[in-house]
Amino acid sequence: MEEPEDPAAGPLQWLVLAPYGRDGKLLAEALTHCGGRVFVCRDLEELLAKLRAGDADLLLISEDGLVSGGDDRLLTALRQHAPGQDDILPIVLLTVRTDGAHPITRFPGVLTIAKPTRRDLLDSVLRGAMDTRRRVLQLRTQRQDLEDRRARLQVVTNQLATRNLALADALRAKDRFLSTMSHELRTPLNAVLSYADLLALEIDGPLQEKQHKHVDRIISSARHLLAVIGQVLDYAKLNAGQLGIETTVLDLNAEVEQVVSMMLPEAQTKGLQLHVEPFPTPLPPALGDRLRVRQILLNLISNAIKFTERGEILVRFRHDREETVSVQLIDTGIGISAEKLVPLFEDFYQVDNELARAHEGSGLGLAIAKRLALLMKGGLVVSSQVGVGSVFTLSLPRAPGSDAEVPRFGVNVPIKPERRW
Numbered sequence: 451m452e453e454p455e456d457p458a459a460g461p462l463q464w465l466v467l468a469p470y471g472r473d474g475k476l477l478a479e480a481l482t483h484c485g486g487r488v489f490v491c492r493d494l495e496e497l498l499a500k501l502r503a504g505d506a507d508l509l510l511i512s513e514d515g516l517v518s519g520g521d522d523r524l525l526t527a528l529r530q531h532a533p534g535q536d537d538i539l540p541i542v543l544l545t546v547r548t549d550g551a552h553p554i555t556r557f558p559g560v561l562t563i564a565k566p567t568r569r570d571l572l573d574s575v576l577r578g579a580m581d582t583r584r585r586v587l588q589l590r591t592q593r594q595d596l597e598d599r600r601a602r603l604q605v606v607t608n609q610l611a612t613r614n615l616a617l618a619d620a621l622r623a624k625d626r627f628l629s630t631m632s633h634e635l636r637t638p639l640n641a642v643l644s645y646a647d648l649l650a651l652e653i654d655g656p657l658q659e660k661q662h663k664h665v666d667r668i669i670s671s672a673r674h675l676l677a678v679i680g681q682v683l684d685y686a687k688l689n690a691g692q693l694g695i696e697t698t699v700l701d702l703n704a705e706v707e708q709v710v711s712m713m714l715p716e717a718q719t720k721g722l723q724l725h726v727e728p729f730p731t732p733l734p735p736a737l738g739d740r741l742r743v744r745q746i747l748l749n750l751i752s753n754a755i756k757f758t759e760r761g762e763i764l765v766r767f768r769h770d771r772e773e774t775v776s777v778q779l780i781d782t783g784i785g786i787s788a789e790k791l792v793p794l795f796e797d798f799y800q801v802d803n804e805l806a807r808a809h810e811g812s813g814l815g816l817a818i819a820k821r822l823a824l825l826m827k828g829g830l831v832v833s834s835q836v837g838v839g840s841v842f843t844l845s846l847p848r849a850p851g852s853d854a855e856v857p858r859f860g861v862n863v864p865i866k867p868e869r870r871w
């Protein structure tokens with residue numbers, strides 16, 4: 451930003467009202483010595499005109515120069531000239547009255563020198579007055595600069611506020627559009643699925659093998675599309691704050707069992723082991739929305755299968771004494787590099803690699819899963835290593851007062867040794 455010009459750096463203008471008589475030589479010498487430009491006014495009228503024109507940085511007045519009534523007129527002019535506290539015009543007054551009774555001494559910033567004037571005193575007072583004036587001018591410039599900046603900031607703030615409003619409108623319109631479109635697409639798609647299912651069941655007559663294959667393709671594509679539409683609908687609802695959570699006490703073992711049994715055939719088709727590590731002691735119940743917990747687990751297990759070519763997918767449980775119960779999904783898949791882990795839970799984010807490109811996906815699954823976990827007052831975190839695998843941990847709040855025990859996989863099962871992650 452451009453620095454404001456510093457008026458205090460230039461020469462200062464002295465307005466002098468003093469008949470150059472007795473003190474004349476002394477004053478002329480002292481003023482020349484302390485620097486600055488000097489303008490000697492012929493009379494009070496000229497001094498007042500110069501004051502009004504803003505041509506004064508400092509005043510030097512000898513009371514001999516003030517005609518009768520001049521004090522009051524000068525005081526009025528000074529008050530009009532300097533309305534603010536920080537705009538004091540230093541005035542050096544040479545006077546015989548050393549008792550402070552001269553009316554001009556009522557004005558702030560007046561330095562009085564007793565006549566007859568001592569030269570060393572005059573020099574130091576003049577220099578002091580110049581310093582004061584320079585400081586005042588610097589302050590004035592800084593204040594002006596601050597005010598300019600504040601005004602510019604205000605303009606930018608106003609523009610931002612207007613843009614924010616427009617952006618919020620656009621976001622609402624986008625979410626409305628997504629939500630309406632998802633509903634509109636779902637209805638005919640469900641019809642397509644139902645008719646394809648009827649065909650597959652051969653209710654209207656047997657199908658040839660090739661026809662069966664085609665119908666199966668229709669069914670799997672329609673299911674995939676339905677899942678994507680479901681994600682878009684969830685996304686729109688989450689953004690609009692309209693996704694309700696029905697919290698109940700959950701047995702995470704049972705939920706995992708359900709989802710794992712659904713996904714087992716898919717894992718087996720790929721030659722992957724999908725198994726659950728039994729928890730050695732009864733697992734405390736958690737709090738969460740059953741359907742949403744299943745949705746998250748489904749997403750995590752389906753991703754683990756997608757991004758693991760060989761090895762295994764392990765599900766295990768953890769809990770800390772007081773607060774949370776967690777499920778961990780551990781795979782021996784392709785893993786994710788550290789810099790790609792950072793935006794992993796952002797909307798529509800997909801890691802760009804060969805395997806990811808080979809799979810269809812919206813990049814919404816993890817973003818939705820994380821937001822659902824947070825809505826349930828839990829969390830979803832990941833750690834991963836390229837070529838080694840990933841660990842996704844879904845944690846949920848523990849049900850209060852839950853010393854209740856939910857053993858599902860038996861007690862007294864030895865704990866497997868800790869894995870690397």
Ligand code: ADP
Binds near residue numbers: 781806813
């Ligand atoms: P998508 O529906 O596209 O799979 P997700 O939000 O579920 O979207 O996942 C985002 C990206 O995170 C995926 O494209 C994939 O690259 C990466 N990812 C998710 N889970 C895993 C995993 N278990 N192993 C490796 N990469 C994964």
